[in-house]
Amino acid sequence: MSAIYILWLRQLKRYLRSRTRIIGSLGQPLLFLLALGFGFGPIFRKAGQGNYLQFLAPGVIAMTILFTAVFSGIELIWDRQFGFLKETLVAPVPRLTIMLGRTAGGATVAVLQGLIVAAICLVAGVRVSGPAALFYALLYMVLIGVLFTALGTAIASLLSDFQGFQLIMNFLVMPLFFLSGALFPLADAPRPLQVMAAVDPLSYGVDGLRSALAGTACHFGAATDLGVLAGLTALLLALGAYLFAKIEV
């Protein structure tokens, strides 16, 4: 337990000490909110879909968590290259514990980053249905954070340098985001797009987060959203721990 705590604390300290990283990673979500939120707003309204900024905000919050979480997981490569990984690998602590500590740290950082974007959304005029909404929203944010940190860690366990990083960003993280229904309503999307969204785990996170914040019904249903996210998170944690245990340096 104390091992998980110290691993978590280390990641949190590293995050809080890198102000450039905090501010730098807010640029993209702000751009999305500004350009898309206000740019597409009038068209969205004319099409009878309501307030686009309101629709987009959960998508951008989820995006922020997705990117930060995957990156936190990928930081494992960093630790391997700078040698710190060895220190944790020879410690008398089960690899599963190390995996859990790292994931907890990465997910916390991702959720914090998501909360900053959420606060910006509130300031920009996005409305929340009530205090309970915030609680459910936080639950979905945590699930998204843990799931994708575990995914990032699992992937990073297989890589020894940053060469594959671009590949992962372009062929995994970007599609996860763009196909998730973060930017457009899934209900009216063409059939193939709907199928792709259905196999994209982030879709369930965006859907749950959106319905929690706005107090509206889910596209997939709340039980499905929660079930898929929780199940996949458990699966990826197990996979990550397995792959992590096989690391040699």
Next chain:
Amino acid sequence: MIKVRNLVKTFGTFVAVRGISFEVREGEIFAFLGPNGAGKTTTIKMLTTLLKPTSGSVELDGLDPAASPNEARKRFGIVFQDPSVDDELTAYENLDFHGVLYKVPRKVRAERIERLLKLFDLWERRDSPVKQFSGGMRRRLEIARGLLHTPKILFLDEPTLGLDPQTRNQLWTHVRQLNEAERVTVFLTTHIMEEADRVAHRVAIIDHGRIVAQGSPAEIKSSTGSQTLEEAFLALTGETIREEEATGLDQMRRMSRLWRGRRA
């Protein structure tokens, strides 16, 4: 305390460790000597659960590190040859992190951290992030960290690399004291022969992945008719260096095979 039999490690087609066998007794200071690339670090990595042996057997305090890594890890501490501290954390935080992972109780932890940071002249800089440290300071921090918990076996991989004579002296005094007072078994590598001659009870000389001699420094010296361990070392490993020069082409082939092997 450490029993190694026919230990082999291959990377692709390149054989880094070619079936070595040796034994380190409890309470002994054992030095592994060899030129660069001899296979010292690779051997330490296999002993400390960082690499899986290709074949052969290892026993640490009666345990097989490959079969029960967690139990084995409880028994040793290690100072790595390569950097392994967290640059973003302070010196104190790096040691504290280590102490928590190794379950050193809070009070003892604080005392030992203070003592070690003072011993290695880092106490004044305890709250500076490591990224501001010079190479020598980092090295001192690595060593202080390795000594924070008292393991049964202490692995030191080229611990004096990049240290000034004063710190070197501190280190060996401390290691000898640990060995005498707490019966810590020490396995170290170095290529400073004079150092090994002074601190080690027994040494093994490894070259090209093979052990070419082992015994007490006195035995090694007398068997080669040398005055110093350095002379003995050169007598034992000199021949292979000449051989390597003669087969430069061979080595190039080996490197290219290794390269292809790594990319596959």
